[in-house]
Amino acid sequence: MLKLIRTRINQGYRTSSYPKKDIQLHESYRGRPQINHNCDPELARRCATACPQDAIDPEKGLIDLGRCVFCGLCERLSEGKFISFSTNFELGVADPAQLLCDGNFPDLAAHSKQHFKRLFGRSLQLREVSAAGCNCCEADTNVLNTPFFDLSRFGIDFVASPRHADGLFVTGPVSRNMKTALLDTYDAIPSPKVVIATGSCALSGGPFRDSSEIVPLQDLLEVDLFIPGCPPHPLTILSAMLKFFKL
Amino acid sequence: MDKLLPVANGCMLPRKEIPVLDFTLFRDELLAFAENGGYIVQFFAFTENTRLKALAVLRKDTNLYAVSCLLPDEYQALTAENSKFHLFEREIAEQYGVRPLNHPWLKPVRYHANQRGCQDIFGNDYKEDIPGNYDYFRVEGEQIHEVGVGPVHAGIIEPGHFRFQCIGEIVLHLEIQLGYQHRGVEKLLTSFPFKRLPIVVEGIAGDTAMANSISYAQAVEALSLCHDADTTARTLRTAALELERLACHVGDLGALSGDVAFNPPAAYYGRLRGEFLNLLVILSGNRFGRGLIRPGGVTMPLDEKNAALIVAKIQEVRPEIIQVADLLFTAHTVLSRFEACGRVDRDTAIALGLVGVAGRASGINYDARVDFPTEKSGDFAPCKHIRQKGGVYSRAWVRYEEILHSLDQVEKLVSAANLGKTITPNPVENLVPDAFVVTLNEAWRGELSHCVLTDAEGRIARYKIKDPSFHNWTGLAMALRNEQISDFPLNNKSFNLSYCGFDL
Ligand code: SF4
Numbered sequence: 001m002l003k004l005i006r007t008r009i010n011q012g013y014r015t016s017s018y019p020k021k022d023i024q025l026h027e028s029y030r031g032r033p034q035i036n037h038n039c040d041p042e043l044a045r046r047c048a049t050a051c052p053q054d055a056i057d058p059e060k061g062l063i064d065l066g067r068c069v070f071c072g073l074c075e076r077l078s079e080g081k082f083i084s085f086s087t088n089f090e091l092g093v094a095d096p097a098q099l100l101c102d103g104n105f106p107d108l109a110a111h112s113k114q115h116f117k118r119l120f121g122r123s124l125q126l127r128e129v130s131a132a133g134c135n136c137c138e139a140d141t142n143v144l145n146t147p148f149f150d151l152s153r154f155g156i157d158f159v160a161s162p163r164h165a166d167g168l169f170v171t172g173p174v175s176r177n178m179k180t181a182l183l184d185t186y187d188a189i190p191s192p193k194v195v196i197a198t199g200s201c202a203l204s205g206g207p208f209r210d211s212s213e214i215v216p217l218q219d220l221l222e223v224d225l226f227i228p229g230c231p232p233h234p235l236t237i238l239s240a241m242l243k244f245f246k247l
Numbered sequence: 248m249d250k251l252l253p254v255a256n257g258c259m260l261p262r263k264e265i266p267v268l269d270f271t272l273f274r275d276e277l278l279a280f281a282e283n284g285g286y287i288v289q290f291f292a293f294t295e296n297t298r299l300k301a302l303a304v305l306r307k308d309t310n311l312y313a314v315s316c317l318l319p320d321e322y323q324a325l326t327a328e329n330s331k332f333h334l335f336e337r338e339i340a341e342q343y344g345v346r347p348l349n350h351p352w353l354k355p356v357r358y359h360a361n362q363r364g365c366q367d368i369f370g371n372d373y374k375e376d377i378p379g380n381y382d383y384f385r386v387e388g389e390q391i392h393e394v395g396v397g398p399v400h401a402g403i404i405e406p407g408h409f410r411f412q413c414i415g416e417i418v419l420h421l422e423i424q425l426g427y428q429h430r431g432v433e434k435l436l437t438s439f440p441f442k443r444l445p446i447v448v449e450g451i452a453g454d455t456a457m458a459n460s461i462s463y464a465q466a467v468e469a470l471s472l473c474h475d476a477d478t479t480a481r482t483l484r485t486a487a488l489e490l491e492r493l494a495c496h497v498g499d500l501g502a503l504s505g506d507v508a509f510n511p512p513a514a515y516y517g518r519l520r521g522e523f524l525n526l527l528v529i530l531s532g533n534r535f536g537r538g539l540i541r542p543g544g545v546t547m548p549l550d551e552k553n554a555a556l557i558v559a560k561i562q563e564v565r566p567e568i569i570q571v572a573d574l575l576f577t578a579h580t581v582l583s584r585f586e587a588c589g590r591v592d593r594d595t596a597i598a599l600g601l602v603g604v605a606g607r608a609s610g611i612n613y614d615a616r617v618d619f620p621t622e623k624s625g626d627f628a629p630c631k632h633i634r635q636k637g638g639v640y641s642r643a644w645v646r647y648e649e650i651l652h653s654l655d656q657v658e659k660l661v662s663a664a665n666l667g668k669t670i671t672p673n674p675v676e677n678l679v680p681d682a683f684v685v686t687l688n689e690a691w692r693g694e695l696s697h698c699v700l701t702d703a704e705g706r707i708a709r710y711k712i713k714d715p716s717f718h719n720w721t722g723l724a725m726a727l728r729n730e731q732i733s734d735f736p737l738n739n740k741s742f743n744l745s746y747c748g749f750d751l
Binding site for chain 1: 358359398399401404405406428429430434435439443445449450452453498514515517520530532533534538546553570571573574577674747750
């Protein structure tokens with residue numbers, strides 16, 4: 001008992017005061033891309049050719065945030081002169097067209113559907129399905145339940161039964177072998193329901209795009225909220241959900 | 248033994264040097280090797296000019312061997328005589344449509360069509376996207392009941408199916424059917440353009456991104472000859488691998504505590520796990536180290552300021568981890584659940600060829616960092632953390648000892664004087680033709696191995712990955728025998744195996 005109390009005192013209170021206070025991530029972190037539209041077109045083309053995800057449109061100066069895995073190669077190649085990554089972790093978008101990013105981010109809160117705010121703004125129960133996710137998106141979603149993020153203080157919870165859920169939270173590129181289970185889970189959620197796609201895999205197939213063993217999520221379900229990243233930072237997921245459902 | 252070719256971890260060999268035995272001899276050699284204290288690192292099939300071949304990489308003590316053979320379409324299963332071959336043979340049957348006769352339990356591993364486009368061994372046409380399309384093992388009897396769990400589980404975790412045969416609360420048999428996570432990784436690694444490969448490799452199993460990236464980088468470095476990583480790069484890669492281990496082990500101890508409803512350590516370790524992910528951000532810009540390791544080195548140097556940050560954080564969290572461990576490992580409620588639960592005795596562990604934490608908890612004296620050191624792990628204070636009893640307690644305690652060991656190693660690595668300058672590697676374009684390489688590294692779950700064969704044009708002809716979970720899932724099934732079904736989550740967590748690393 002004494003040990004319990006001593007450890008409790010030593011550990012103290014750890015829950016972050018986000019979103020009331022901003023959190024500054026370490027400078028190495030690769031968050032929102034900044035794109036220099038005046039850079040040498042040759043440099044932009046070199047980045048586009050090298051990009052492992054073929055996520056860059058060099059002519060229009062766009063990054064497809066659905067495909068991008070934030071590997072940092074384009075920033076390194078262009079020495080930040082074409083693309084550089086800021087530590088801003090807010091990446092969520094409500095409209096798939098907005099995934100094609102020119103460096104400006106539309107305000108997610110303004111683009112989210114009002115009826116979702118009314119329906120789920122105070123209480124949101126989600127059923128997560130990992131459909132061939134590599135355990136990064138899963139881990140960084142799970143981490144929202146640790147004391148630092150303490151997700152339930154916002155009235156958002158991940159639940160076990162789809163019958164208790166208001167929506168589906170999908171991670172992974174959706175393997176053929178998980179398609180049925182994913183769709184069954186979706187069907188078991190009572191309407192009206194929301195679908196959140198998290199991570200490059202769920203958004204575009206990610207590293208596994210073009211594999212004959214996967215079925216793109218967008219071919220199966222209509223997605224309401226897109227959260228880019230590989231994996232998205234827990235704060236990226238949290239901020240997207242707060243903006244989309246609450247603000 | 249003289250039929251086997253000694254090979255070195257991470258060293259390139261011309262393919263023609265690998266002995267090709269007649270199948271009967273190959274089979275006898277493998278069985279004799281496995282019988283006499285040897286283990287199977289890799290055993291897989293591949294095609295060579297339309298001929299079907301099998302290749303095995305074997306290890307005994309600190310020696311590695313390679314041997315191959317022409318593989319007939321049907322052959323007498325090795326598994327019938329030695330269980331170390333069990334999953335390997337099922338995998339070969341599934342991937343190449345070869346039938347091992349008298350295999351005691353032949354069923355799909357991942358549920359996908361074979362790579363030769365020949366008759367499916369399991370009679371599936373894959374029009375239905377349901378894995379595990381076969382009869383499960385059943386125990387019969389009036390009091391027997393069956394419990395099926397998954398693929399979608401209660402928590403935020405990867406999918407897999409568990410089928411329990413129970414009498415009352417007692418589990419007689421657990422059958423684990425995976426494959427839901429199959430993304431065709433091995434095929435992608437032979438068909439995608441080179442620039443995509445490091446990204447695919449990082450996604451094989453995200454929690455093992457560092458170990459997989461290192462294994463891939465070493466393989467490509469060996470196969471491209473001129474692409475060796477410098478000392479600084481090797482130091483940083485080793486540090487990243489140990490940080491990955493720390494994050495996972497610390498998280499596991501917290502989760503184990505949560506599974507026995509002792510919440511304080513679960514909360515503390517849950518937060519402390521995040522500290523290590525944040526250290527990986529400093530090192531790589533990503534919480535799982537993605538983007539850092541590429542063939543030829545690392546993409547980011549570590550400056551003195553950031554090195555100091557990492558060292559300071561290690562020094563800050565070490566006493567916290569020790570204090571929470573003291574809370575966890577002395578609580579009566581925890582001990583009464585951890586001890587004598589989910590035991591895998593040493594003989595069973597050896598028979599199955601368990602690796603990593605699970606193997607060491609059952610008294611198997613093997614750690615690839617010590618026996619086949621790579622990168623900077625050869626500089627570590629040699630240390631194998633062995634327990635004998637092979638239960639949940641042992642698996643938890645081995646993790647704890649490894650945490651303390653890895654903390655020391657990271658602190659030493661990062662403060663090593665040679666940090667700072669490292670050359671960012673250029674993408675590799677050409678590999679040596681007709682070559683072979685195998686790499687072994689101790690991922691946080693245990694021995695991870697990549698094996699690559701190139702063709703006459705220097706393209707990757709076959710890429711074989713073996714995650715430690717490939718050996719250890721069967722260990723979990725054995726641990727559950729005669730345990731209460733309610734102890735399944737605890738046992739499962741004590742192994743914490745990879746679904747996607749297994750499913751590929
Ligand atoms: S950071 Fe994104 S856009 Fe840039 S190279 Fe990597 S995947 Fe491509």
